[in-house]
Structures are given as C-alpha cells and as structure tokens.
Amino acid sequence: MLDAQSNPTRTYLDRRVEEFRAQVQRRIDGSLTEDEFRPLRLMNGLYLQLHAYMLRVAIPYGTLNADQLDVLAEISERWDRGYGHFTTRQNIQYNWPKLPDVPDMLARLADVNLHAIQTSGNTIRNVTADPLAGAHADELMDPRPVAELIRIWSTDHPEYQFLGRKFKIAVTGSPNDRAVTKAHDLAVRIVERDGEVGYQIIVGGGLGRTPVVGKVIRDFLPQADLLPYLEAVLSVYNLAGRRDNKYKARIKITVNEMGLEEFSALVDEAFARIRPEFKGADQDLLAELQVAFEPPALPARDTDAYEAARAADPVFRSWSDINLRPHFQDDHAIAMISLKPHGGVPGDASADQMRLVAALARKFGNNEIRVTQEQNLVLPHVAKADLPALHAELKAAGLATANVGLASDIIACPGMDYCALATARSIPIAQQIAERLEEYEVEVGEMAIKISGCINACGHHHLGDIGILGLDRAGVENYQITLGGDAGADLKIGDKTGPGFGYDEVTDAIERLILAYLDLRAEGERFRDTIARTGAEPFKAALYEVEGNRDAA
Amino acid sequence: MAKRFQPGIVSANDLLSGAVIYLAADGKWVSTMSGAEFITDEERAAERLSLAESQPEIAVGPYLAPADNSDNGPVPNHFRESFRAAGPSAPARKSWGIA
Numbered sequence: 001m002l003d004a005q006s007n008p009t010r011t012y013l014d015r016r017v018e019e020f021r022a023q024v025q026r027r028i029d030g031s032l033t034e035d036e037f038r039p040l041r042l043m044n045g046l047y048l049q050l051h052a053y054m055l056r057v058a059i060p061y062g063t064l065n066a067d068q069l070d071v072l073a074e075i076s077e078r079w080d081r082g083y084g085h086f087t088t089r090q091n092i093q094y095n096w097p098k099l100p101d102v103p104d105m106l107a108r109l110a111d112v113n114l115h116a117i118q119t120s121g122n123t124i125r126n127v128t129a130d131p132l133a134g135a136h137a138d139e140l141m142d143p144r145p146v147a148e149l150i151r152i153w154s155t156d157h158p159e160y161q162f163l164g165r166k167f168k169i170a171v172t173g174s175p176n177d178r179a180v181t182k183a184h185d186l187a188v189r190i191v192e193r194d195g196e197v198g199y200q201i202i203v204g205g206g207l208g209r210t211p212v213v214g215k216v217i218r219d220f221l222p223q224a225d226l227l228p229y230l231e232a233v234l235s236v237y238n239l240a241g242r243r244d245n246k247y248k249a250r251i252k253i254t255v256n257e258m259g260l261e262e263f264s265a266l267v268d269e270a271f272a273r274i275r276p277e278f279k280g281a282d283q284d285l286l287a288e289l290q291v292a293f294e295p296p297a298l299p300a301r302d303t304d305a306y307e308a309a310r311a312a313d314p315v316f317r318s319w320s321d322i323n324l325r326p327h328f329q330d331d332h333a334i335a336m337i338s339l340k341p342h343g344g345v346p347g348d349a350s351a352d353q354m355r356l357v358a359a360l361a362r363k364f365g366n367n368e369i370r371v372t373q374e375q376n377l378v379l380p381h382v383a384k385a386d387l388p389a390l391h392a393e394l395k396a397a398g399l400a401t402a403n404v405g406l407a408s409d410i411i412a413c414p415g416m417d418y419c420a421l422a423t424a425r426s427i428p429i430a431q432q433i434a435e436r437l438e439e440y441e442v443e444v445g446e447m448a449i450k451i452s453g454c455i456n457a458c459g460h461h462h463l464g465d466i467g468i469l470g471l472d473r474a475g476v477e478n479y480q481i482t483l484g485g486d487a488g489a490d491l492k493i494g495d496k497t498g499p500g501f502g503y504d505e506v507t508d509a510i511e512r513l514i515l516a517y518l519d520l521r522a523e524g525e526r527f528r529d530t531i532a533r534t535g536a537e538p539f540k541a542a543l544y545e546v547e548g549n550r551d552a553a
Numbered sequence: 554m555a556k557r558f559q560p561g562i563v564s565a566n567d568l569l570s571g572a573v574i575y576l577a578a579d580g581k582w583v584s585t586m587s588g589a590e591f592i593t594d595e596e597r598a599a600e601r602l603s604l605a606e607s608q609p610e611i612a613v614g615p616y617l618a619p620a621d622n623s624d625n626g627p628v629p630n631h632f633r634e635s636f637r638a639a640g641p642s643a644p645a646r647k648s649w650g651i652a
Contacts, residue, residue: 027568028568028569028610030609030610033609034609034613034614048566048571048613048614049571050573050636050637051571051572051573051637051640051641052566052570052571052572053571096571097571098569098570098571099568099569099570099571100569416632416633416636417636417641417642418641425636425642427641427642428642472632472633475630475631475632476632477632
C-alpha cells in the first residue's frame with residue numbers, strides 16, 4: 001500500500017535539510033546577510049518572533065500517526081522547551097528553537113515524513129482539511145486523498161514559489177464544514193450530484209484586515225478536472241493579482257476588484273488551455289491515495305461497558321456528552337482531546353502529553369491522531385468500549401477537560417506573548433475568560449469565542465459568536481468585540497459592536513454578553529440563533545451597560 | 554514630515570538564540586534593558602544604530618526603541634517593549650498543571 005505521506009520523498013527532504021544547514025552555516029559565519037538569509041529561513045518555516053525564533057511545522061490536513069506525534073514531542077524536548085503549540089492552520093509551532101539547532105530539528109522531522117516547507121512565504125501553504133475526515137458519520141467522502149493530491153502537486157511546484165501572496169487551500173468532504181472552507185483562498189468541497197461525486201470550488205475567501213466570504217466559482221467540477229482547474233485559478237491569480245500593495249495582494253482582492261464573473265471567465269479560458277496537458281497520471285495517483293485512505297476495518301465491539309461507565313461516573317458522562325462526536329460505525333466514537341484546560345494556553349501541549357496521546361492512539365485509536373482548526377487533538381476511531389479507559393488516562397495527564405465546543409474552548413493566536421506582528425496579547429485574555437466561565441459554561445452550551453492579537457486574524461475573531469480583536473490604541477491594549485460570526489458551512493463575518501475595552505475590562509464585558517444571552521435565549525437556541533432573532537442591540541446594551549468605564553477609541 | 558526623535562535604547566535579537574538583546578554604552582550587547590545605553594540625542598542614536606548594524610553576526614534587526622530613564626537604567630514606555638523585556642506573560646506550563 002502506498003504510504004499516504006511518502007511525498008515529498010526522503011531524498012528531497014534530505015536535500016532540503018542539507019541545503020538549509022549550509023545556509024545557516026553561511027549566515028553564522030557572516031557570508032550571508034540577514035536580508036539574504038531571511039527569505040531562505042522563511043522557506044523552511046523559521047520565523048524570528050519577539051523573544052526567539054519560531055519553527056512552524058506543517059501537519060498535512062491535520063493527520064498524524066503515533067510515530068509522528070512522538071517525534072514532535074521528542075523535538076520539543078531535545079531542541080525546544082518541552083512543549084509545542086498547535087495552531088488554527090493545522091500546524092505545530094515551536095517557540096524557542098536556536099538557529100544552529102534548526103537543521104537537526106528538520107532532519108528529525110524528515111525521519112517521519114514531516115517538514116516545514118511552505119509553512120511561510122508567498123506559496124501554497126499547508127493544505128488543510130476536516131479534522132474529523134474519514135471518521136465522522138456525516139461525511140460524504142474522506143477529503144484527505146484530494147488534500148494529499150493537492151499537497152503533492154503544490155509542494156515545490158516551481159510556478160507557485162513566488163506568488164503575489166500566500167495561498168491557503170482547504171478541503172472538506174462533509175456538508176457540515178469543519179474546515180472553515182469559505183475563509184480560504186481556495187477551497188474544495190466534495191459534493192454529489194445525480195449520483196456522481198465532484199467538487200464545489202470556492203475562491204477568494206479570507207480573514208485578516210479585509211475579511212471576505214469565499215465565493216462559489218464552480219458548483220460542480222468533475223473529479224478529473226480538479227488539478228487543471230486549480231492550475232487555471234492559480235495562473236490567473238499569479239498574473240492578475242496585485243503585487244504593488246501587500247494588503248491588496250491576496251486572491252480575495254483580485255476576485256473582488258475584477259468581479260467573480262470576469263475572474264471566472266479568465267479561469268475558464270486558462271482551463272481550456274491547461275486541461276489537455278493532464279493525461280490521467282493525476283487520477284491514477286488519486287486512485288492510489290483513495291486506497292491508502294480507505295476507512296479502517298474496525299472490529300465490532302460491545303458498548304455495554306461504555307453505557308455502564310456513563311451511568312456510574314458523572315465526570316465520564318459529562319466528558320462523553322461534550323467531547324465525543326458521532327463515528328461512521330455506531331460502536332465507535334470520535335474522541336476530541338481538549339488542549340484548553342481552564343486557565344491554560346490554548347493549543348499548547350507538553351512533550352509528555354504528546355507522547356501520551358501517541359500511546360493512546362496506538363492502544364485505542366487505530367494509530368491516528370488529528371489536529372483541529374480549533375487547536376485541539378482528536379482520536380478519530382475509538383471503540384466505545386475503550387472510552388472509559390481512554391478517559392481515565394487522559395484525565396491523569398490533564399487532557400480530559402470536557403469543554404470542546406463550549407465557551408472555554410477558545411481559539412487564541414499567540415498574540416503579543418510571542419508574535420512579532422501582534423498589537424496586543426491574546427493568551428491571557430483567553431485564560432481569564434475560560435476561568436471566569438468555567439462554572440456555568442455547560443449551561444451556556446455551544447459557544448465560539450475567538451481571539452486575535454492583531455488585524456491579521458490568526459485567531460479567526462471574525463468568525464466567533466463572540467470575536468475579540470486586540471489592538472494598540474495610543475500605547476494601551478484595547479479589545480474590540482464582534483458579534484454573530486459563524487465558522488460553519490454558511491460562513492459569516494461578525495459585526496463590530498462599538499468602542500473597545502481595556503485589558504482589565506474585557507473579561508467582564510464578555511461575561512455580560514454571556515449573561516445577556518442566558519436571559520434572552522428561547523428554548524433550544526444557540527447564541528447565534530438568539531442573535532439572529534433579536535439582532536445585536538440587546539447584546540450591545542448589555543456590553544455597554546457600565547457607563548464611563550471604557551475607552552472611547 | 555520626519556518622525557520626532559524620542560529618547561530610547563537600541564535593541565535587537567541575538568542571531569543564534571533569537572533572544573532579546575540591548576546595546577550597552579561600552580558597545581557590548583546585554584540581555585536586560587536596564588543595562589542598555591539610554592540615548593537622548595538623535596546624532597548619538599544614529600551612531601549607535603550604525604554600530605549595531607555593523608554587527609550582523611550578533612544582532613538581527615537592530616532598531617531604536619523609545620524608552621524612559623530611571624534610577625535603575627532605561628525602562629520600557631510601551632507594552633510591546635515591556636513584553637519583549639519580560640518574556641511571555643502567560644507561562645505555557647500552566648497548561649499542564651505544573652506550578
């Protein structure tokens with residue numbers, strides 16, 4: 001069987017590592033200036049942040065096996081500070097690597113087919129996908145063969161190494177979008193029409209300073225047309241995209257300025273030219289990948305022990321109510337592992353925790369781990385019979401927080417605790433809110449709070465039921481609040497409320513919103529349902545009820 | 554219009570570790586802002602920045618950061634420099650229950 005992640009090849013990765021090793025050496029001995037070296041290190045995922053370098057490693061479509069996660073843990077201990085940070089882009093970031101060590105870190109990653117290539121720069125970035133791919137009961141088709149096909153095609157593709165700007169692609173095979181597809185430069189949704197499987201193609205989505213909901217450019221693209229169609233989109237963008245202004249260089253601006261109709265016509269023209277060049281090798285590869293990603297054969301298991309544990313242990317029952325998702329096989333479940341302990345740093349996992357999750361994946365989870373866009377981990381295939389034992393082991397390691405999808409399951413970017421671009425802190429705000437809401441968040445129910453520490457929106461604040469954007473207002477941290485965003489299939493950008501709040505005020509403000517929701521909601525309504533019914537006004541009234549206690553910026 | 558000069562210090566990141574470093578009065582690089590040279594005039598600032606830029610084997614991205622002076626040496630007057638000086642405000646280990 002084809003190893004699904006055997007591309008890029010070991011030979012290629014080894015060559016890249018040695019090339020970078022020589023570049024690092026030349027930077028250290030003074031042969032390269034920083035201006036010369038910076039693009040070279042960024043091509044290998046190495047940033048320089050506020051206090052240290054940061055190495056961003058791609059986790060292709062959020063899928064890891066246990067050996068890979070073990071190596072991620074090992075790297076954090078040998079060359080970093082014993083932890084890693086999982087991001088909204090299905091990457092892991094190491095916050096404290098030393099420059100001379102980075103080639104060794106990359107070499108160790110290559111041992112398990114991982115790398116940091118195209119995790120920075122104006123190229124096609126890590127291809128992301130539904131983190132519950134190949135496991136969730138609602139899925140039409142596993143998106144990962146398509147994601148892997150796109151990854152193989154786009155990795156080191158010479159035409160896409162110097163795009164006008166970075167380019168992010170997401171793939172989902174489920175009608176319930178867990179991959180935030182409409183916030184990507186390009187997205188592929190696997191759909192079915194008249195019994196035939198094909199792709200809905202979305203272009204021009206993105207967050208950042210100009211949030212745009214992606215637009216459907218092709219409602220149904222036949223499977224064999226995928227790569228030539230993507231090449232057509234990229235070729236139009238590569239030529240027409242603006243290179244004069246960094247802030248107008250993403251494809252969302254190209255599509256908006258040109259209009260979808262004209263953009264689409266140019267893509268069709270390019271497609272007619274490119275399509276004949278594809279003779280079927282891509283489809284042969286896709287067929288191999290589909291075999292590699294075939295659903296695992298999971299032996300049927302009795303669920304009595306699971307039901308008994310639920311009846312006997314309220315802590316387990318609560319965790320299983322909140323952190324499990326329906327699996328395609330009834331006697332199995334998808335176990336979400338929260339990396340959001342109340343008061344912890346969202347998305348951080350220690351080396352010990354990573355190793356434990358790897359061991360649990362081997363023991364109970366078909367050797368698979370996933371990384372979610374919400375900065376959590378997942379064991380996608382666990383027999384319900386094994387869940388009580390799994391829960392007990394997670395609990396002992398501080399990994400059994402029952403809060404996935406609740407108010408404390410906060411997405412937060414690294415913010416000014418780490419990031420050189422940040423204008424305010426995100427992490428401590430997330431910590432304070434999570435601790436404040438811990439006692440009654442189950443009563444609150446489904447709630448997405450998302451925090452970004454600058455306008456670039458790595459924390460997806462536009463898409464939160466409650467979004468928080470940290471800004472620098474005249475030398476003071478100030479937090480702007482948005483309401484009514486939605487990261488789901490019908491992506492919605494939240495609306496700004498009004499004046500922002502100071503660092504010490506924002507947690508109180510968020511709590512006022514939550515309490516207002518508890519007052520206003522009708523039976524069975526989620527936050528987004530209530531706000532859709534009432535409008536934002538009653539929430540704004542709650543937000544600003546404390547007079548004279550806010551920045552008028 | 555040229556930006557008004559503000560007194561401050563020269564800071565950068567260390568090439569090998571990435572750590573925050575500051576230029577001291579004796580031309581050496583130190584790890585604490587209090588040990589940095591407090592620069593009060595524009596000419597001196599340009600000279601010290603130029604010295605920093607001539608040491609790419611030590612300092613990455615040197616720049617002039619506004620600061621205040623105190624009895625104990627320069628101190629940050631903006632939160633960004635405070636965080637650069639103090640490190641992350643939220644120790645990551647809190648995530649896994651280690652004090």
